[in-house]
Amino acid sequence: MKKKPEDYSHIKGWGIDADPENEPTYPIKKYTGDDHQRLSYAKPPQQPSKVEILHSNERPGLTSVFGTSSPPSGLSGLIRRHAFTYSEGNWGHWLSLILADRINVWEGIASDLLHGHIPNIFAERGWNAELKYNKKGAIQKVVTGVLVTTVAAGLLYQLTRKKKKTNWL
Amino acid sequence: MIAMNFRGPFRVRADRNKPDPVIEHPEDAIVRVTRSCICGSDLHLYHGLVPDTRVGTTFGHEFTGEVVEVGSSIKNLKVGDHVLVPFNIACGVCPFCKQELYGNCHESNPEATAVGGIFGYSHTAGGFDGGQAEYVRVPFADVGPMVIPPDLDLDDAVLLTDVVPTGYQAAEMGGIKEGDTVVVFGAGPVGIMAAKCSWLFGAGRVIIIDQLEYRLEFAQRFAQCEAYNFRSLSDPVLFLKKTTDYFGADVCIDAVGCEAAGSTLQTITGRKTLLQAGSATALHWAINSVKKGGIVSIVGVYGPTGNLIPIGNVVNKGITIRANQASVKRLLPKLIEHIRAGRLNPKEIITHRVPLEEVSDAYHIFSRKLDNCIKTILIPPSARA
Numbered sequence A: 001m002k003k004k005p006e007d008y009s010h011i012k013g014w015g016i017d018a019d020p021e022n023e024p025t026y027p028i029k030k031y032t033g034d035d036h037q038r039l040s041y042a043k044p045p046q047q048p049s050k051v052e053i054l055h056s057n058e059r060p061g062l063t064s065v066f067g068t069s070s071p072p073s074g075l076s077g078l079i080r081r082h083a084f085t086y087s088e089g090n091w092g093h094w095l096s097l098i099l100a101d102r103i104n105v106w107e108g109i110a111s112d113l114l115h116g117h118i119p120n121i122f123a124e125r126g127w128n129a130e131l132k133y134n135k136k137g138a139i140q141k142v143v144t145g146v147l148v149t150t151v152a153a154g155l156l157y158q159l160t161r162k163k164k165k166t167n168w169l
Numbered sequence B: 001m002i003a004m005n006f007r008g009p010f011r012v013r014a015d016r017n018k019p020d021p022v023i024e025h026p027e028d029a030i031v032r033v034t035r036s037c038i039c040g041s042d043l044h045l046y047h048g049l050v051p052d053t054r055v056g057t058t059f060g061h062e063f064t065g066e067v068v069e070v071g072s073s074i075k076n077l078k079v080g081d082h083v084l085v086p087f088n089i090a091c092g093v094c095p096f097c098k099q100e101l102y103g104n105c106h107e108s109n110p111e112a113t114a115v116g117g118i119f120g121y122s123h124t125a126g127g128f129d130g131g132q133a134e135y136v137r138v139p140f141a142d143v144g145p146m147v148i149p150p151d152l153d154l155d156d157a158v159l160l161t162d163v164v165p166t167g168y169q170a171a172e173m174g175g176i177k178e179g180d181t182v183v184v185f186g187a188g189p190v191g192i193m194a195a196k197c198s199w200l201f202g203a204g205r206v207i208i209i210d211q212l213e214y215r216l217e218f219a220q221r222f223a224q225c226e227a228y229n230f231r232s233l234s235d236p237v238l239f240l241k242k243t244t245d246y247f248g249a250d251v252c253i254d255a256v257g258c259e260a261a262g263s264t265l266q267t268i269t270g271r272k273t274l275l276q277a278g279s280a281t282a283l284h285w286a287i288n289s290v291k292k293g294g295i296v297s298i299v300g301v302y303g304p305t306g307n308l309i310p311i312g313n314v315v316n317k318g319i320t321i322r323a324n325q326a327s328v329k330r331l332l333p334k335l336i337e338h339i340r341a342g343r344l345n346p347k348e349i350i351t352h353r354v355p356l357e358e359v360s361d362a363y364h365i366f367s368r369k370l371d372n373c374i375k376t377i378l379i380p381p382s383a384r385a
């Protein structure tokens, strides 16, 4: 049976934005045809680039503004520059960037050490919170970790010992 | 200044010596942050799923703050204004901004053309440092930021920078007709707001799906909707078909995005091995449980490479898909009215207030959904005094 608006009286504002004219809705609600001007619109002033900014090859140059955080550097930077030779539709672009991101983590650790800072990876991973709110889970994880390492070390020891024996003979 | 600093997947810390941001463009402003949230979108960065997330960058795209410096061309803001800053960086003059597609600005992100600039959201979204810091550079400060009306609570204001407009837009894009059955996948902050807003469009029935009992309980109360745990449904799509007389929902909303649980195949290919741009389980369910001719509205975030979804069913069922980043600025006046009238009460979703210095723990808690976490706000020391 079809419900009536009264049936929704417990919901404050029910139907207040119901609009039979909500068609076509967002994202083409305010379509103006402006995009047919292409790039001929009056651009905002250009931000000067003081650090290296990579830009998608699907556009002619930089945008009016951009972020200047962490410019490309090191090996990850080389890979990022290479990534931007591919278009955004290309797997080479994104997979190269992910590879660069992973290498960047090691560069980050090296840079920390060079600056005399030993990263507290335990704290950075928020493990204090894990201990506080999920003690059981945290302990379980540590115990499993220790067990796996012990078993692996044991196996390794056994294997290397056997090798030594065969060498002896 | 103190700022969140990304060191690699699952590793973040609060650094005390990040240089303060400076004006780099005549339309910039510098803002001293008073509130800054952690978003489900930040988790995609935190988990290493977004390409070009560089070590050393600062996240944070949902923040309020006080203007401490303005560029030479700024007209609408002055030093001392307390503003809420939409997460989209938008120039206001390109053809996309002119059409209120503020999430698709053509002048704020050199690194990718698909999306406009977003604060603290990797170099794929423009390489801007974000608001999980004491200070932040805000480009195009005459366009996005809004002076917070004196009667608006600061906690509501900060949620207007993303979560509320995103949830509202999810419902709006669903083209809800009076009496429609709307299914929302995901009972995070975004899904909860989407469920709540669906009623404003005249939905007849609102159903929310998640796997976390504490969130479902909250959503049921807060959004006055039905809530189901997909872990206790052997087949969520079949369940939704049955509960709609074997028709399917009129509208399905994906408020989960690329870290969906619920399918081993999707999880392994999408989250563990990155063979696809995250796991598309919720979107898969949405497409399969909407009616023929129905609408799927996507606000969940996915990576740029591609995902396993049943596109054949989209064709055969004649489904309309609508999706975008939220266009925050265009929705603010209406949403502030809804808050004033008590139709929306966003700040109730805040469960955690954490000093910015404890950002590592805050991320971990939100990522692992510990301590019944729904929404976390980081507060810099200067805003606590």
Ligand SMILES: NC(=O)c1ccc[n+]([C@@H]2O[C@H](COP(=O)([O-])OP(=O)(O)OC[C@H]3O[C@@H](n4cnc5c(N)ncnc54)[C@H](O)[C@@H]3O)[C@@H](O)[C@H]2O)c1
Pocket: B039, B040, B041, B042, B043, B044, B162, B163, B166, B185, B186, B187, B188, B189, B190, B191, B209, B210, B211, B212, B215, B230, B255, B256, B257, B258, B259, B260, B261, B262, B281, B282, B298, B299, B300, B301, B302, B324, B325, B326, B374
């Ligand atoms: N389009 C936009 O403008 C925009 C803005 C903000 C957030 N987002 C995106 O919205 C999504 C949700 O954000 P959030 O802050 O609510 O995140 P969240 O992580 O707090 O919530 C996601 C919820 O989805 C649930 N979930 C996981 N798999 C599911 C499945 N198969 N079916 C149903 N629920 C499932 C999780 O248990 C969790 O409660 C994210 O992808 C985020 O990036 C988009």
Ligand SMILES: [Zn+2]
Pocket: B039, B040, B041, B042, B061, B062, B087, B162, B163
């Ligand atoms: Zn967000």
Ligand SMILES: [Zn+2]
Pocket: B090, B091, B092, B093, B094, B095, B096, B097, B098, B104, B105, B106, B107
């Ligand atoms: Zn623009």
